[in-house]
Amino acid sequence: MCRSKMSVDATQPIRTSPRPAKTPTRSPSSNLSTPSKSAAAGFGYSSSSTSTLGSGYKSNHSGSSSRLSSLRHNLPENPTIYDISEIRSATNGFLAARGPSSSSSSSSWRCSLRGKDVTIILRRFRQRPLSQAQLGDLLSSLSRSHLASIAKLLGACASGDDIYLVYEFVPGACLSDCLRNQHNPSFTVLGTWLSRVQVATDVAHALDYIHNNTGLIINNLVHNHIDSSSIMVTGPDHHAKLCHFGTAQLCGEASEGSIVDSGEDNIDEENSSRSRKLPRSNSMVMQFEGVRGYMSPEFRANGIATQKSDVYAFGVVLLELLSGEEPFKYRYDKAKGDFIRTSIIDTAMVAVEGCGKEEGWLRQWIDRRLGDSFPVEAAEKLVRLALECTCDDPDKRPDMRRVAGKVSKVYMQSKVWSDNLKVPTDISVSLAAR
Numbered sequence: 382m383c384r385s386k387m388s389v390d391a392t393q394p395i396r397t398s399p400r401p402a403k404t405p406t407r408s409p410s411s412n413l414s415t416p417s418k419s420a421a422a423g424f425g426y427s428s429s430s431t432s433t434l435g436s437g438y439k440s441n442h443s444g445s446s447s448r449l450s451s452l453r454h455n456l457p458e459n460p461t462i463y464d465i466s467e468i469r470s471a472t473n474g475f476l477a478a479r480g481p482s483s484s485s486s487s488s489s490w491r492c493s494l495r496g497k498d499v500t501i502i503l504r505r506f507r508q509r510p511l512s513q514a515q516l517g518d519l520l521s522s523l524s525r526s527h528l529a530s531i532a533k534l535l536g537a538c539a540s541g542d543d544i545y546l547v548y549e550f551v552p553g554a555c556l557s558d559c560l561r562n563q564h565n566p567s568f569t570v571l572g573t574w575l576s577r578v579q580v581a582t583d584v585a586h587a588l589d590y591i592h593n594n595t596g597l598i599i600n601n602l603v604h605n606h607i608d609s610s611s612i613m614v615t616g617p618d619h620h621a622k623l624c625h626f627g628t629a630q631l632c633g634e635a636s637e638g639s640i641v642d643s644g645e646d647n648i649d650e651e652n653s654s655r656s657r658k659l660p661r662s663n664s665m666v667m668q669f670e671g672v673r674g675y676m677s678p679e680f681r682a683n684g685i686a687t688q689k690s691d692v693y694a695f696g697v698v699l700l701e702l703l704s705g706e707e708p709f710k711y712r713y714d715k716a717k718g719d720f721i722r723t724s725i726i727d728t729a730m731v732a733v734e735g736c737g738k739e740e741g742w743l744r745q746w747i748d749r750r751l752g753d754s755f756p757v758e759a760a761e762k763l764v765r766l767a768l769e770c771t772c773d774d775p776d777k778r779p780d781m782r783r784v785a786g787k788v789s790k791v792y793m794q795s796k797v798w799s800d801n802l803k804v805p806t807d808i809s810v811s812l813a814a815r
Contacts, residue, residue, distance in 0.1 A: 460520040461536035461547075462513060467494065468538050468545045472501060491550055498550040499535060502625070506542050508633035513539065516631070523627040526602075528590045530583040532613070532624040537631055544632060551622050553615035556580065556698070560609065560705050567750065569705065574755035575799045576619040577702045581763070582785075582792045583621035584612055588695055589785040591626065592688050605629040605686050607694035608672045609701055629686075674708025674725075678773050689775035692784065696770025699788075700725045703763060705748035726771050729764055756798045759791045 469475065471494040479488055488503045511519070516539050523534055533549040559570040571577050584607075591604055606625040613622045628634070677693035680686050697708050704725060711720045728746060735742030744753060747760055766787050772778050 460524045460534060461495075462517055462520065463494070463536055463538040463545070463547060465538055465540045465545075468501060468540075468547075471499075494535075494547060497535070500548045500550050502546045502548065502628070504544055504546065504628065504632050506539075506544055506633050510542055511539055511544075511631075511633070519630060523630065526591065526594070526626070528587060530587040530620070530622055531590070531626050532622050534627050546625075546628060546631060548624065551613040551615060551624065553613045553622075555610045556612040556614055556621070556702075557609035559614045560701065561707070569748070569750050570614065571619060571702075572750060572752075573799075574751055574760075575795055577751075578759075578763075578788075578792045578795045579619050580612070580614060580621040581699055581702055582788050584623055584695065584698065585781065585785040585788040587621075587623040588691055589781040592691065592781045601688060603629055603686055603688055604691050605634060606672075607691055607698060608675045609698060610672075612698070677775065679775055687775065688781070689778050692770050692778045692781060693775075695781070695784065696767040696778075697725065699763060699767040699770070700729050703747055703760065703767070704729070705750060726768065729768055733761070733764055733768065754802075756795060759794050759798070762791055763788070 471477075471492045472490045473492075475490070477490045477492055479490055490501045492499060492501060494501070516537060520534070520537060527533070532551050535547045535549060537547060538545040554570065562568050571580065588604065588607070591602055604623070604626065606628055607623075611624045613624055614620070615622060675694040675697050677686075677690040680690050680693075701708065706725055706728075708725050710723050710725070712723065713719075714721050732742050732746035743757060743761055743764070746764075747755060766779075766784065770778055770784060
């Protein structure tokens with residue numbers, strides 16, 4: 382598919398004159414011709430070069446070529462600054478069917494752009510719009526962050542006060558839909574204990590990577606959009622992908638991110654501090670927007686989000702995974718004539734406190750659709766970890782590296798527990814008459 386004249390790669394250099402084409406040379410001591418440009422792009426050789434080889438080598442080479450192509454698909458790509466005409470054409474003039482969105486102030490479309498299945502999210506700049514140069518620098522920095530459990534950011538397009546974020550399309554369903562089915566409340570996609578711990582492990586490692594492995598690129602990187610609708614569950618193994626990575630920085634919800642050099646000499650203690658609060662803009666407009674039920678107390682009070690706010694939101698998601706309930710639940714009280722709101726955090730505290738008095742408290746709190754089939758000790762560890770993450774005091778919350786390590790340990794314990802529960806295959810049962 383051809384590119385628009387106005388769209389460029391964020392890291393693509395601008396040349397003043399075209400380079401002369403180089404003629405491929407053939408080594409006199411080799412029977413292999415130089416790979417063509419199109420073949421090299423696919424990490425393979427041209428058909429003419431493989432025709433001189435034996436069939437055995439050709440078979441082995443085709444297998445390795447497919448593996449290399451699969452590896453290339455998982456490697457980070459240079460993000461692209463798209464032209465608004467490309468976005469308009471891909472979304473059929475913004476009339477295409479809209480997909481689910483995690484925010485009331487944004488819209489999303491699933492479409493095809495440059496031959497790729499993508500999701501385009503429309504959001505507004507929270508601060509002044511970014512210039513094309515600023516957008517390119519920020520996209521180039523964010524593209525260095527890459528993890529299998531984070532949805533790829535392919536590029537963006539700035540148009541006036543709006544910004545269009547282009548992400549890879551992630552097949553599957555969001556976590557909220559997997560946990561709660563409006564048409565069939567007794568059904569859940571995550572019907573096993575191990576599947577829920579798998580989702581928790583993937584999200585925890587994704588946040589750990591964002592907080593602790595991108596510090597040399599953008600200081601104090603904050604996700605700020607962690608909720609059950611921004612987590613996609615994919616595949617039969619129920620792996621999870623965290624979506625909307627980089628949205629807070631590209632939309633100006635964060636302070637103008639200080640992009641630092643990757644050299645260790647340019648990093649001081651103040652910039653590398655993980656708990657430093659992000660300042661507010663001069664216009665006194667809230668830089669971050671949150672989802673009700675996932676916002677930390679300090680975020681609700683002053684609109685300032687830090688990495689500790691992400692830890693709080695993850696704690697809520699973890700409790701949501703264990704109980705299957707929404708962060709807030711409303712019940713009508715006939716005596717008071719009003720609705721009473723109960724928090725998933727409060728009910729989890731009651732379950733943990735009653736766990737020492739009576740064994741059935743925690744079992745009653747865990748999602749009953751799991752069929753009472755889960756290791757109680759592992760479940761108690763995760764509930765206590767989630768309550769630690771949702772502590773009102775941000776200084777008492779653990780960092781995501783510690784959280785990810787604890788969740789991984791629980792996953793390994795749960796894996797052993799699940800393997801021990803498997804039905805033995807070395808026995809046979811006959812129902813025939815005797």
